[in-house]
Amino acid sequence: MTKxxxxxxxxxxxxxxxxxxxxxxxxxxxxQQWDYAQLAARxxxxxxxxxxxxxxxxxxxLNLPKQPDTVAAIYACWLSGNHYIPIDYSQPDARVxxxxxxxxxxxxxxxDWLSTLDSxxxxxxxxxxxxxxxxxxxxxxxxxIAAILYTSGSTGTPKGVQISHDMLDFFIDWAVQTxxxxxEDIFANHASFAFDLSTFDLFAAVRTGACVxxxxxxxxxxPLALIKGVKKHQVSIWYSVPSILSMMVRSGELNxxxxxxxxxxxxxxxxxxxxALQRLVGCLSAETQLHNWYGPTETNVCVAWQVDKTxxxxxxxxxxxxxxxxxxxxxxDESGTRLPLSQCxxxxxxLLIGGRCVTPGYANVDLPRATELHQQHCHATGDLVExxxxxxxxxxxxxxxxxxxxxxxxLGEIESLLHQHDAIEQAALHLALGEQQHKLIAVITLKExxxxxxxxxxxxxxxxxxxxxxxxxxxxxxxxxxxxxxxxVDRKRLAELVL
Amino acid sequence: xxxxxxxxxxxxxxxxxxxxxxxxxTPLFELNIVDSAAIFDLVxxxxxxxxxxxxxxxxxxxxxxxxxxxxxLVERLQTEQA
Numbered sequence: 180m181t182k183x184x185x186x187x188x189x190x191x192x193x194x195x196x197x198x199x200x201x202x203x204x205x206x207x208x209x210x211q212q213w214d215y216a217q218l219a220a221r222x223x224x225x226x227x228x229x230x231x232x233x234x235x236x237x238x239x240x241l242n243l244p245k246q247p248d249t250v251a252a253i254y255a256c257w258l259s260g261n262h263y264i265p266i267d268y269s270q271p272d273a274r275v276x277x278x279x280x281x282x283x284x285x286x287x288x289x290x291d292w293l294s295t296l297d298s299x300x301x302x303x304x305x306x307x308x309x310x311x312x313x314x315x316x317x318x319x320x321x322x323x324i325a326a327i328l329y330t331s332g333s334t335g336t337p338k339g340v341q342i343s344h345d346m347l348d349f350f351i352d353w354a355v356q357t358x359x360x361x362x363e364d365i366f367a368n369h370a371s372f373a374f375d376l377s378t379f380d381l382f383a384a385v386r387t388g389a390c391v392x393x394x395x396x397x398x399x400x401x402p403l404a405l406i407k408g409v410k411k412h413q414v415s416i417w418y419s420v421p422s423i424l425s426m427m428v429r430s431g432e433l434n435x436x437x438x439x440x441x442x443x444x445x446x447x448x449x450x451x452x453x454x455a456l457q458r459l460v461g462c463l464s465a466e467t468q469l470h471n472w473y474g475p476t477e478t479n480v481c482v483a484w485q486v487d488k489t490x491x492x493x494x495x496x497x498x499x500x501x502x503x504x505x506x507x508x509x510x511x512d513e514s515g516t517r518l519p520l521s522q523c524x525x526x527x528x529x530l531l532i533g534g535r536c537v538t539p540g541y542a543n544v545d546l547p548r549a550t551e552l553h554q555q556h557c558h559a560t561g562d563l564v565e566x567x568x569x570x571x572x573x574x575x576x577x578x579x580x581x582x583x584x585x586x587x588x589x590l591g592e593i594e595s596l597l598h599q600h601d602a603i604e605q606a607a608l609h610l611a612l613g614e615q616q617h618k619l620i621a622v623i624t625l626k627e628x629x630x631x632x633x634x635x636x637x638x639x640x641x642x643x644x645x646x647x648x649x650x651x652x653x654x655x656x657x658x659x660x661x662x663x664x665x666x667x668v669d670r671k672r673l674a675e676l677v678l
Numbered sequence: 679x680x681x682x683x684x685x686x687x688x689x690x691x692x693x694x695x696x697x698x699x700x701x702x703x704t705p706l707f708e709l710n711i712v713d714s715a716a717i718f719d720l721v722x723x724x725x726x727x728x729x730x731x732x733x734x735x736x737x738x739x740x741x742x743x744x745x746x747x748x749x750x751l752v753e754r755l756q757t758e759q760a
Contacts, residue, residue, distance in 0.1 A: 633693070634694050635693055635696060639709065642708065642709055649710075
């Protein structure tokens with residue numbers, strides 16, 4: 180028997196579950212529940228339409244909200260040998276238009292398109308479709324791209340990161356093993372489909388035959404809806420950015436009576452301040468395992484650390500941990516000297532990653548250094564990390580590294596210390612560029628009932644840990660920090676708060 | 679009192695007007711309240727308040743490390759220039 184091409188594996192997983200456990204729940208979304216047979220039938224119906232349009236290896240942009248139809252459309256792209264471009268439906272129209280302009284999709288699939296498909300009304304023979312796609316998928320040749328994720332939130336042209344089937348296959352095989360996921364699990368899908376975090380929930384579930392709770396755009400930032408959903412749907416595996424978990428903790432409603440079903444809580448996308456993580460641990464059952472996953476969209480998860488709860492009180496930064504098996508890593512210093520991680524204990528530098536997890540390249544832009552590295556299955560993350568005894572520790576973006584009076588300042592380092600202050604809930608640093616002098620401005624939110632600490636008091640607090648040049652010049656109290664569509668603190672928008 | 683005026687000035691200029699906790703001994707450089715560039719602001723302020731001539735040789739961090747240090751500097755210059 181010939182080897183199944185990796186481009187066929189996830190779609191074949193879906194069809195197999197539809198055959199073997201047709202009535203098992205595949206998706207839950209608001210009041211809807213779809214079983215595997217429904218999901219596969221809808222995916223085949225849409226795939227038939229894509230085939231009828233003559234699309235092959237073409238980008239299909241899904242201008243759709245988070246809903247079961249959108250998941251079906253993703254599998255339809257794969258069944259028909261195409262790839263999907265998700266967009267974050269909560270974005271302003273102008274940004275969606277910019278992504279469409281950059282992506283030049285062969286087809287924009289939206290609600291109207293699906294309605295037209297439904298109005299045509301001729302349902303194909305599902306059993307026949309299933310068998311036909313099963314054999315057709317095994318013959319897919321030359322299909323490598325699964326999706327293109329356009330990075331949002333940055334200025335200028337969005338970058339389209341190509342995600343190959345092989346990247347996903349590598350990631351999901353590792354992730355399923357690490358989380359011991361199986362068909363009985365309920366995954367929470369918090370992230371937008373346009374965010375690489377969503378690839379874990381959606382595709383680990385289809386690999387194992389489990390169920391995914393799709394959290395809609397309306398529920399995404401509503402802590403009480405999230406907490407209620409965890410309990411109602413008996414979520415066993417949660418994956419999101421730390422800010423969302425912190426927001427749930429802050430609501431005061433997260434406690435072990437709601438979280439008893441959670442076996443794994445995984446976070447990624449930004450550093451989780453240790454003190455904030457400790458507050459989360461207090462809201463979870465003692466059996467819940469926590470994982471800190473790291474990786475830019477260009478590599479998806481490439482470094483991971485299972486949280487050792489007993490160690491937390493000793494840690495200043497949460498490690499991002501170790502390279503996933505089979506991957507290579509290097510640290511590159513400012514002079515361009517690159518050393519393998521095995522020789523880097525105690526050193527810091529830009530993290531470079533090599534192996535199956537790396538993107539084949541950007542779809543729409545050519546950045547000389549990145550392109551050359553991508554051709555060698557290598558990606559320069561732009562992240563400054565240090566290799567410690569506990570594993571890799573994230574220090575900040577190399578391009579977020581600021582210079583103040585000639586000193587290198589890591590904004591993330593100041594932020595992580597501010598999080599340890601008793602009165603502070605969240606903190607982010609803004610660098611106000613002056614003609615003569617730059618000013619470091621700490622934007623903070625306060626814990627409920629806490630009084631605003633004076634600037635002097637904060638300086639005295641930080642002075643214990645930081646050199647003088649890293650002490651902020653100003654502190655601004657905000658009701659909340661600005662977050663981008665993915666829930667990360669948006670440093671670029673801090674400027675609006677400090678004016 | 680010069681010390682009180684200096685405390686008010688420093689709180690106003692460098693601490694968002696919050697005077698609480700600021701003492702004559704509070705180390706101004708170690709807390710990044712003033713840095714080497716801001717010394718000149720303090721020099722101007724002292725000249726204006728005291729009508730003293732503060733020569734370049736006096737402008738080094740040791741003389742501006744705290745309100746106490748600046749008060750000592752002024753007292754010494756007043757004796758010398760009397």
